[in-house]
Amino acid sequence: MTATAVAVTTTLVGAGVAAVAAGRYAADAALRPRPGAPLPGGPRLSVHSAGDGRIALTRSLASLRPGTYGLAAPGVHAAVGPVLADADHDPDTVVRRLLSVTHGTLDPGTRVTLTPQVHAGDPRTALGLDHADVDVPGELGALPAWFVPAARDTWVITVHGLGAGREHPMVVMPFLHRHRLPVLGLGYRGDLGAPQPPDGLGHLGASEWRDLDAAIRYALRYGARRVILHGWSTGATMALHAVERSALADRISGLVLDSPVLDWRTTLRALAAARRTPAPVLALAVRAAEGRSGLRADRLPPGADPGALKVPVLIFHGPDDTLAPWEPSRRLAAARPDLVTLQTVRDAGHGAMWNADPDGYEEALRRFLTPLM
Numbered sequence: 001m002t003a004t005a006v007a008v009t010t011t012l013v014g015a016g017v018a019a020v021a022a023g024r025y026a027a028d029a030a031l032r033p034r035p036g037a038p039l040p041g042g043p044r045l046s047v048h049s050a051g052d053g054r055i056a057l058t059r060s061l062a063s064l065r066p067g068t069y070g071l072a073a074p075g076v077h078a079a080v081g082p083v084l085a086d087a088d089h090d091p092d093t094v095v096r097r098l099l100s101v102t103h104g105t106l107d108p109g110t111r112v113t114l115t116p117q118v119h120a121g122d123p124r125t126a127l128g129l130d131h132a133d134v135d136v137p138g139e140l141g142a143l144p145a146w147f148v149p150a151a152r153d154t155w156v157i158t159v160h161g162l163g164a165g166r167e168h169p170m171v172v173m174p175f176l177h178r179h180r181l182p183v184l185g186l187g188y189r190g191d192l193g194a195p196q197p198p199d200g201l202g203h204l205g206a207s208e209w210r211d212l213d214a215a216i217r218y219a220l221r222y223g224a225r226r227v228i229l230h231g232w233s234t235g236a237t238m239a240l241h242a243v244e245r246s247a248l249a250d251r252i253s254g255l256v257l258d259s260p261v262l263d264w265r266t267t268l269r270a271l272a273a274a275r276r277t278p279a280p281v282l283a284l285a286v287r288a289a290e291g292r293s294g295l296r297a298d299r300l301p302p303g304a305d306p307g308a309l310k311v312p313v314l315i316f317h318g319p320d321d322t323l324a325p326w327e328p329s330r331r332l333a334a335a336r337p338d339l340v341t342l343q344t345v346r347d348a349g350h351g352a353m354w355n356a357d358p359d360g361y362e363e364a365l366r367r368f369l370t371p372l373m
Contacts, residue, residue, distance in 0.1 A: 031201040031271075031289055044113060045071075048093050050106035055080060055098040056089055062114050063094040065347050067356040070115040076104030077120040078112075102126075116232075116352040119170040123148050123185070126170055129177055136186065138214040140195035145215065146185040148173060154253060154373055155182045155224040157215050161233020161259070161351055162202075162271075162323070165191055168232060171354050175362045181373065182224070186215045188238075204264050205237030205302070212238045213246045226253040228372060232351045233324065236260035240302035243311060254372045255313045256365065259321055259351045262303050262328035265290075270323045303328065306335035313340045314368040316353035316361065323350040341368065 045063050048056035055071075055078075057063045064083060071078040081097035089095045098106075102120040106112075119126040122133075123146055130149070135142035146166060156176050158169035166185045176183050187194045188211035190202055197207070212229065219227050229239035229252060236257035243252050261267050265286055272285040303309075315333060317326040326344075333342035343364045348356035 031203070031268075044111045047106045047108055047110040047112060048090070049108060050098060050101075053098050054084065054087060054095055055106060056093040056095050057112070059092050059094045062349075063096070065114070065349075065352075065356065067348075067352075068099070068118055068358055069352070069355050070117045070120075071106070071112040072115045072117070073104070073110055073112045076106065076110065076112065077102040077117075078104075078106060079118045116171075116349075116355050117164060117168045118355070119167055121167070122146060123170060123173055126167070127174055129173060134184075134218075136184075136211075136215050136218045138189070138195065138211045140189055140198075140211075143189075143195075143211055143214065144187040144191070144193040145218075146183075148177060148183040148185070150177055150182045151180040152182065152373055153223060153225040154228060155184055155219045155226075156228045156230050157184045157186055157212065157219060159186050159188070159212055159215075159229065159231040159235030159238055161231065161235040161237075161261070162267075164232065164351060168351070169230070171358075172230065172362075172365070175365065179366070179369065179373065181228075181369070184215055184219055186212065188212065202234070204261055204267065205234040205241055208234065209238040209241035209245070212242050213248065216242065216246060216248050216251065220248065220251060224251075226251055226372075228252070228254045228256065228369065230256040230258075231260070232258040234261050237262070237302055244302055244308055249310070252311055254311050254368070256316075256368070257313060257329075258316045258353050259324050260303070260315065260317065260329060261324045262301055262332070263325055264301060266325050267323055303332050306332055306340075309336055309339050311339070312368070312372065314364065315340065315342045316345055316364070317342065318345040318348050318353065318356075320346060320348055321350045 043060050043062045045058040068081050078101045079099040081099050084095045087095035123129040123131040132147045134145050134147050136145050160168045166187050169185055173183055188208050189195050189197050216227055231239040239255050243249050268286045268289045269282055272282055277285050315329045317329040319326055333340040345353040345356050354361045
């Protein structure tokens with residue numbers, strides 16, 4: 001082999017090794033849990049002014065979205081309501097109702113992110129709901145959970161998803177409590193206060209569902225006769241895994257799936273891209289993430305076999321979710337109209353279906369849950 005050929009081969013091998021390394025790095029960035037951290041890719045908004053129940057934010061598609069949201073920044077959490085269209089404002093700002101400031105201050109110039117997490121704290125401090133801090137025995141150790149008691153013997157187990165923690169599902173706790181449904185708000189592997197995954201990575205529900213299975217066992221041990229699983233994002237994926245694979249699936253009476261991750265390749269690609277993975281290595285990053293997380297190409301994702309569903313399912317999803325495309329949700333609903341109801345929510349990002357239309361969300365939830373209570 002000539003010196004030139006050797007040099008070319010060495011360069012190509014080096015480039016290949018570098019690309020593989022970059023792919024693995026990007027895969028880790030996409031899969032490594034960041035409990036409570038906002039999902040990447042959301043626009044940062046500047047606070048222009050705040051006070052007297054109003055806040056002016058940078059004008060953008062995000063800040064104009066209808067509904068109720070949290071505002072997050074290091075050391076800051078607040079909740080905002082609808083856009084106040086009649087309020088005086090500069091052309092480059094949007095004025096929204098300021099509902100509360102949980103902690104920190106909203107000084108002019110503060111950079112905040114709009115988040116589906118409206119509440120901070122626990123059910124008692126955030127919502128005035130009595131609750132118990134409980135430990136659910138899981139295969140990796142004790143899993144932290146909140147139990148909000150109520151009169152019925154059908155429990156709702158809430159499971160958060162990507163970029164969230166137990167605080168996100170608190171948006172539905174007042175509704176569930178009004179309907180006398182006990183709630184078990186689960187924290188699972190990778191969460192703050194929970195055991196860490198052995199490899200330090202999230203698996204988009206493929207392994208985490210076993211923690212949900214442990215929560216089902218806990219609920220049945222402590223008084224539940226049936227359970228309803230209400231999951232967001234990868235939490236919704238965990239719920240589908242549980243109803244398909246759990247030995248206790250016959251005690252699950254229904255599923256509520258909010259922004260379910262049913263196409264893991266698209267989600268992995270979006271996560272890697274949002275964390276500034278160079279476009280040339282995105283495909284490598286997805287393959288590396290599949291390998292590291294055990295999401296094999298020859299394994300069907302949950303929900304891929306509509307015939308396997310045996311319980312009623314309510315899906316909240318919409319076309320503006322760029323992290324988990326809603327087309328698989330549409331296909332699932334079309335394939336099983338006898339069991340699956342799709343509630344289409346527009347102008348809502350990933351995991352923010354309640355936020356975009358709280359009243360509509362809760363009315364759909366009421367209709368779905370009433371025969372299951």
